[in-house]
Amino acid sequence: MDRRRRKTRAAIFSAFEGLLAERSYTSITVRDIIERADVGRTTFYDNFETKDDLLRELCEELFDHVTSAAGERAHRDGQEGAGAPSVFLHLLQHLIEDSDNVLRLLAGESGGVFTRYFTDSLEELVSPRVSRAWAAEQDIPMDYLVDLAAGSFVEMVQWWVRGGLKQTPEELDRWYRAALGNVLA
Structure with a gap:
């Protein structure tokens, strides 16, 4: 992708994120986005087929960035195990560092729109x-447990945001892993 196209897409993403922070997804029009x-x-329309396509790409970019950064950080700090920080702790720490984007969107009026994308990522x-x-x-399907664990994490993050981020990532990580007990290896 050439530099001009990257700049255009960045401007569209930025405008869209700003609008999402101000009002609900359903109330935003393509006209609002292009004006901003x-x-x-x-x-x-050369860059995105629809507003939904823009939303999907924005979510993929944000959530892929967050989850890959957490995974890289966990790998860099050593494998998970006795005494090593969990990837979930790294993810929470990255969310707090990048709170202007993901946490703001999860907490905004359109937070429900992002829940499925975040869970999937x-x-x-x-x-x-x-x-x-x-x-x-236990004879429980793996896909059910994976969805349960991912969904629980997203719900915990939304609870944390609604409560004003009062808990530390370390506390949340401990609570999450304790609550899921045997589900997590």
């Missing part, structure tokens, strides 16, 4: 951490 981004309608991070042995022993 200062681009033409044709330029918008977490499933890849959560999946290898779900205990396959325990799932088999």
Whole structure:
């Protein structure tokens, strides 16, 4: 992708994020986005087929960035295990560092729109951490447990945001892993 196209897409993403912080997703029009981004309608449609397509790409970019940064940080700090920080702690720390984006969107009027995207992006991070042995022993499908673990994490983050981020990432990590007990390996 050339530099001009990257700048245009960045302007559209920025305009869209700003609008999402101010009002609900359903009340935002393509016209609102192009006016704020200062681009033409044709330029918008050269980059995105629909407003929904823009939302999907924004979520993919934000959530992929957050989950990959958490995974890289966990890998850099050493493998999870006795005494090593969990990938969930790293994810919470990254969310707090990047709170202007993901946390703001999750807490805004359109927070519900982002819940499914965030849950989906977490499933890849959560999946290898779900205990396959325990799932088999309990005769519970893995896809159900992965969705449960990812959804629980998202719900915890939304609870944390609604409460004003009073707890530390370390506290939330401990609570999350304790609550999911045998589900996580």
